[in-house]
Amino acid sequence: MKQKHPTPVQIRFNDIDLMGHVYNAKYQEFFDLARLEYFEEVIGSLISWDDQGLVIASVKVDFIEPTFLNDLIEVETHIASVGEKSLQMFQQLYKNGKAEPACICTTIMVSYNMKEKVSKPIPNEWKERFKTYEPELNFS
Numbered sequence: 001m002k003q004k005h006p007t008p009v010q011i012r013f014n015d016i017d018l019m020g021h022v023y024n025a026k027y028q029e030f031f032d033l034a035r036l037e038y039f040e041e042v043i044g045s046l047i048s049w050d051d052q053g054l055v056i057a058s059v060k061v062d063f064i065e066p067t068f069l070n071d072l073i074e075v076e077t078h079i080a081s082v083g084e085k086s087l088q089m090f091q092q093l094y095k096n097g098k099a100e101p102a103c104i105c106t107t108i109m110v111s112y113n114m115k116e117k118v119s120k121p122i123p124n125e126w127k128e129r130f131k132t133y134e135p136e137l138n139f140s
Helices: 024-042 124-133
Strands: 005-009 052-063 073-082 086-095 103-113
Touching: 005 024, 024 052, 024 073, 024 086, 024 103, 024 124, 073 124
Parallel strands: none
Antiparallel strands: 005 073, 052 103, 073 086, 086 103
């Protein structure tokens, strides 16, 4: 079974729309927060966002059921696969301890050199740390 990184997220009043549930764009903020916490724990200080980092190339979000102000939510994050210059990250938002997710996000991220403004291969150091954290990770 894949190692999944859990991140509890606090819902705030300004996350709620006029329908009384979490506004759809706020979910991306929840996934961003969980993504950064994943990288901080797994990669640590190896990612220099001023030098080489990861940029989002594609995001797909599936909304399964609404989330409300008083729901307790947690985002589980793991990497589905790693290629030469990109990786696919999979995230699920769970609410109130339910077994089924309320929202699912799939993100393609590209390793990118911020100074040169070009994509670069994912550093072997990162790959090793991903593999240590997620032993079943698929490298293509």
